[in-house]
Amino acid sequence: MRYRYVKQSDGKTVKKALVYTADEHHINAASVDKDAVYIVNRLQLQGHESYIVGGAVRDLMMGKVPKDFDIVTDASPSKIKKVFRNSRIIGRRFRLVHVYFGPKIFEVSTFRSLKDGPTSNTYGAIEEDVLRRDFTVNAFFYDPLKELVIDYVGGMKDIKARRIRPIIPLDLIFKDDPVRMIRAVKYGASTGYDLPFSLRWRIKKDAPLLKNVSPSRLTEEINKIVNSPHAAVIVKKLDSLGLYGYLQYSAALLFRTKPAFREQYLKGLEVHNGAPEQLPGEALSSLVRDYLESALDWGSAGPESFKEALLSARSFVLPMNPPRAEMELAVRLIFREHDITVRKYRLQNENEGKRHRRRRGPARNKAPE
Secondary structure (H helix, E strand, O other): OOOEEEEEOOEEEEEEEEOOOHHHHHOOOHHHHHHHHHHHHHHOOOOOEEEEEEHHHHHHHOOOOOOOOEEEOOOOHHHHHOOOOEEEEEEEOEEEEEEEEOOOOEEEEEEEEOOOOOOOEEOOHHHHHOOOHHEHHHHHEOOOOOEEEEEOHHHHHHHHHHHHOOOOOOOHHHHHHHHHHHHHHHHHHHHHOOOOOHHHHHHHHHHHHHHHHOOHHHHHHHHHHOOOHHHHHHHHHHHHHOOOHOOHHHHHHHHHHHHHHHHHHHHHHHHHHHHOOOOHHHHHHHHHHHHHHHHHOOOOHHHHHHHHHHHHHHHHOOOOOOHHHHHHHHHHHHHHOOOOOOOOHHHHHHHHHHHHHHHHHHOOOOOOO
């Protein structure tokens, strides 16, 4: 184990971070995305500090292959853009850069400062940036070229202790971003690590803050949950902490009034999210299957029942607002399980016709209203 030192304003040099070598962090270099390594290498060749950061490093140290690789650097977004032609700058409050390699997107961010507190959106140094991250297990910096992991906040100790520990003070972490409550539960479920009592208590206290989160952000989080192999465990833990009602109000209400529904709902998530490959819409169908099974009279249902089922399903998953096509596929899968084939959703065609008529004017065989 090595140390990383920083020179203070008074000229003194102090230890700031622990540095772990390959034989200590045990990351398999073959599991690191080659395009992510290329991005880090290009930035370093341009004289910039650059690392793979966050959950990807945690997963690599746990022997998993990450789905996403985020990268952090001291280069500004405009400089990153100059280095990579296959990129674009996004964001308003804090600008990031997306670098594209075919269908893959790598998010490259600039170190942020603590100048204006934990919610600062000004650029800074790595020593400040790490203190703005949510939990210690997500605050590792990995240099894939030197094969070194830098740990500023004792994250390695927390991995060994199997616990999820926040970096930002508990009285601020969820006020800054309520979605961190959902993420804390996801991290605990996916790693098998414990949430300390103080963290669980704070989550229960701050749960109402999720009321102010936009439906689009909640939809993004729920999509991640239902597509996770740990979906059932995550939902169970979210419900136990009083959070699931803010993500899926109708389902959480049925959990309380119909315990058998809760059991079946969780079992459905286990079955579908444990599958190695899923059809389009299959993950989403696991959210509405048990509800539609009881809401519709399948003995007399036919293709003409699809419109009613789709509208009911959309209402049931509120505040989630999935794409129309994805919800149609999800409900169509459930109809197919009852040997009911639904071709093209006729309401969609009707709506398309209405839009067409508004552009072209009234239909020829219909008098103007």
